Amino acid sequence: MGRLIGADAKTVQADRAGHARRFAAANRCTLLLKGARTVIADQSGHLWVNPTGNPGMASGGMGDVLSGIIGGLLAQGLSPAEAACLGAYLHGLAADRLAQDGEIGLVASDLLAELRPALHALRGVLDV
8 A cells, every 4th residue: 555655554543544545545446455354444534443353364475365355245236335344244254264273374265265154154143
């Protein structure tokens, strides 16, 4: 994000929500800014903060899994904001379920295997 706005990481971290909201509005897009409490902003100024996820997700390939989830949701007809919000939530939920055994050593391929059970758990809560 820092490279996109010409700032350093410390500056971005100091106001993650603000930078995400301004960038999405200025560039007329939906933006997902990964990190502790991932934030999603859309071009109309809406902002969502994802409550799921854990430090074990700080490993290579996690963003690729998230991108794939979001891409799949977009292909199913969700709007960019809906896909980003649900994708981030599901991504973090799967990681949180895996972290019940500990966060150390969590890798992206572990997350892939947990996506289906996490989605089914989510469906049970939403009653859909």
